[in-house]
Every structure is written in structure tokens, then in C-alpha cells.
Amino acid sequence: MPELPDVETYRRQLEAKALGRTIRAVHVPAPGLLVETTPQGLGMALAGRRFIRTTRHGKYLFATLDSGRCLVLHFGMTGRLGCGPRGDPWPCYTRLAIVFVDGSHLAYVAPRKLGRIALADTPPAYVAAHRLGPDALALDQDSLARLAQGRRGSVKSWLMDQTALAGIGNVYSDEILYRARFDPRRKVSSLASRDLARLWRALRYVLERAVRAGADPRRMPRSWLLRHRKRNAHCPRCGAELAQWRIGGRNARYCPRCQR
DNA sequence: AGGACGCCCTGTTCGC
DNA sequence: TGCGAACAGGGCGTCC
Numbered sequence: 001m002p003e004l005p006d007v008e009t010y011r012r013q014l015e016a017k018a019l020g021r022t023i024r025a026v027h028v029p030a031p032g033l034l035v036e037t038t039p040q041g042l043g044m045a046l047a048g049r050r051f052i053r054t055t056r057h058g059k060y061l062f063a064t065l066d067s068g069r070c071l072v073l074h075f076g077m078t079g080r081l082g083c084g085p086r087g088d089p090w091p092c093y094t095r096l097a098i099v100f101v102d103g104s105h106l107a108y109v110a111p112r113k114l115g116r117i118a119l120a121d122t123p124p125a126y127v128a129a130h131r132l133g134p135d136a137l138a139l140d141q142d143s144l145a146r147l148a149q150g151r152r153g154s155v156k157s158w159l160m161d162q163t164a165l166a167g168i169g170n171v172y173s174d175e176i177l178y179r180a181r182f183d184p185r186r187k188v189s190s191l192a193s194r195d196l197a198r199l200w201r202a203l204r205y206v207l208e209r210a211v212r213a214g215a216d217p218r219r220m221p222r223s224w225l226l227r228h229r230k231r232n233a234h235c236p237r238c239g240a241e242l243a244q245w246r247i248g249g250r251n252a253r254y255c256p257r258c259q260r
Numbered sequence: 261a262g263g264a265c266g267c268c269c270t271g272t273t274c275g276c
Numbered sequence: 277t278g279c280g281a282a283c284a285g286g287g288c289g290t291c292c
Contacts, residue, residue, distance in 0.1 A: 001285075032268095059286075077285050078270085093270095112269045114286065153262050161262095162287080170285060231274090248263065250285060 002075035003059060004136055004167030005210035010073075010081045011056045014063055014106065017083040021100040022050050030095035033110065035118040045069060045119055046098065055123045057135050058166025062123040069119055072126055076114030082107040127166075136167035137207050141200045148188050148196055155191065155199070156184035156252050168203075170250045171226055172210065176202045178225040183259045184252040185245060229253055 002010070023046045028039040037045075046065065053064040064070040073079075082091040086103025096108040096117055108117065120126035134143065147165060151158050158164055159173040168176070177184050180202035182195070191199065206224075213219035217226055223236050233242050235255035243256040 003286090074286080076269085076287080110269095111271065112284090114269060116287085151261090157263075160286095249265065251283090 001077055001169070001171055002079055002215075003169040003172045004056075004207055005172070005213075005215040006080075007056055007059050007061050007075060007167075008211050009215045010075070011054050011061050013081050013083065014051070014061065015054045017104070018063070018098070018100070018106045019051050019054070021102060021104070023047055023098055024101045025099045027097040027099070028095070029097070030110075030113060033095050033113060033115055033117050035116045037117075037119050042096075042117070042119065046071065057123060057127050058132055058162055059169070060123075060126070060132070060166075062120070062126070064123070069121060070123060070126075072116075072118040072120050072123075073108060074116045074118075076110055076112060076116070078112045079108065079110040079115040082109050131163045133161070133163050133165040136165050136203060139165060139200070139203075141197055144200045144203070145193060145196045148191060151188035153188065154184060154247065155182055155186050155188050157247060158188050159203075160250075167207070170252070171229070172206060174253050175210075175225050176206045177259060178254060179206055181259050183256075184247070184254050186260075225253060225255075 026043045026046050028034065028042060031039050034042065045067070049065040049067050051063045052066050055062045055064070059074060061073045062070045082094070084105055088105070090097050090105060090107045091109045093109050093111040094107040095110050095113065098106045156173055156177060159168045159176060160170065174184065176199070180199045182199065210220060220227065228234070228236055228242065234240065235242055235258060238255065238257050240255055240257040242253050245252045245254065
């Protein structure tokens with residue numbers, strides 16, 4: 001489920017725990033997650049180097065090395081980062097472990113192996129090559145309105161389209177639409193400019209608030225939809241039974257009474 | 261262009 | 277209570 005708030009939290013974690021430390025060795029227990037590189041290639045690129053900067057674009061985390069190149073991490077559905085001091089074992093399902101000269105480590109953990117690990121020349125080069133849209137938190141209100149022009153599909157699939165805007169997945173698109181009170185099936189073309197303004201405010205609020213909560217649902221308001229994603233759950237606002245709509249193999253949750 | 265669908269992957273939840 | 281099926285969903289490729 002790592003979406004923008006989760007990845008931003010991982011970025012801050014990497015920034016705090018791994019920046020500036022010289023890399024001693026790289027271990028890759030799951031080479032299948034490497035894209036267009038090999039364990040040897042990754043080792044060559046990382047060993048003896050230091051991470052000097054972190055950036056995030058949508059759901060992608062970039063860690064730039066002092067060589068200029070950067071490590072690219074995508075967390076799929078269940079990925080996360082783990083850090084530990086010298087002597088600590090790597091967590092279960094560690095797919096990439098970076099060990100620093102002081103013995104501490106940074107682990108990329110992904111139980112379901114749905115993530116990806118890559119190398120790139122620069123973050124913008126990677127973003128361009130993968131045709132990612134602008135980062136959802138970097139958008140101002142006018143930019144969102146401009147992106148909406150000419151879209152034919154539903155507002156839910158638009159928000160989740162990483163080539164349109166990057167960072168929003170199933171859970172947070174539901175949350176944003178719940179807050180803005182739009183039915184996820186509603187066509188983007190039916191949204192007037194004041195509707196798009198309302199959507200933009202909901203998007204900003206939800207993503208910023210989730211980042212502030214460290215992407216931990218337990219630290220988010222109980223009035224949020226994501227606290228109520230279980231089956232047969234009820235709308236925290238009006239008490240109506242929540243509805244589901246299957247789109248592209250994913251379940252949209254929404255309140256049929258509050259969202260129009 | 262956009263949406264359906266299958267695939268990858270495995271821990272968790274569901275239904276019988 | 278136990279077991280297998282279904283589910284969770286990000287991204288990609290394929291098809292219509």
C-alpha cells in the first residue's frame with residue numbers, strides 16, 4: 001500500500017539513517033526485484049560511495065550517490081525500509097541490504113516481492129523515462145485543473161494514473177474523494193472549476209495530513225475513510241453502509257450517501 | 261484513450 | 277477447528 005505519504009516517510013527515514021555514511025557492501029537476496037541491473041552492477045555502483053541526497057517523486061524514492069548516479073526504490077504493495085545498528089539482523093523478507101562501514105544497515109523489505117530496485121542517472125531522467133506525471137504534492141490548483149482538461153474517464157482512475165499525476169493509489173484516492181465528497185465513478189469531464197478546486201484542497205489536506213501522521217493510519221483521524229476499510233463498514237460521517245466499486249481489479253470504497 | 265483483465269507475489273481473511 | 281479459496285493492490289503488458 002505504499003503511496004505518496006508512505007514513501008515520503010521512508011524518504012525521511014533514509015535521510016536520517018543513511019545519509020553520508022560510506023557503503024561497505026551490498027547484499028541482494030532477491031535479485032528478481034532488480035530492473036536492468038544485477039547484484040554485481042548494484043554492488044559496483046554503491047560500494048565505497050555515500051548517499052548525499054534523497055528525493056521522492058510520486059511513489060518512487062531516489063537516493064543520490066556521491067558519484068552522481070542514484071538508487072531508485074519502488075515499494076510495490078508491501079515494501080518498506082528498515083534500519084539497524086551494527087549486529088542487528090536484517091528484517092524478514094529483506095530483498096536488498098546495504099551495509100555501511102560503521103556496521104549499521106539499511107534494508108529494503110518487501111514480503112510480496114512486488115517492488116523494484118533500479119539505478120538511474122538522475123531522478124528527473126528516471127521520471128521522464130517512465131512517463132510519470134507531476135508529483136501530487138507539487139501541484140498547485142491551476143495545474144490540477146489543467147491536467148483535468150480532456151480526460152474522459154472516472155475521477156478515481158484519473159487520480160490513480162501515475163502518468164497523469166504521481167503518488168496516489170487506491171487507498172488515498174478513496175480518501176481524497178471521500179473528503180471532497182465525489183463519487184469515484186464520476187467523470188472528470190463533469191467536474192466544474194469549483195469542483196476541481198474542492199478536489200485539489202482535499203488532495204492537499206489528505207496527503208499533507210497523512211505525511212504528518214508518518215503514514216500510520218492509527219495516527220490519522222477516525223473520521224477518515226481509511227480507518228474503516230473493512231468489509232461491511234459504515235461511513236464515519238453519516239453511518240450509511242459503505243459501498244464498493246470494482247475498477248481495474250481494485251476495490252474503490254465510498255459512501256453512497258455522502259459522495260455524489 | 262480508457263478500461264478490463266491477467267500476471268507477479270505471499271500473508272491474511274473469508275467461507276464452507 | 278481446519279483447510280483451501282479469495283483477497284489485498286502497484287505496475288506493467290495485452291487486448292478491445
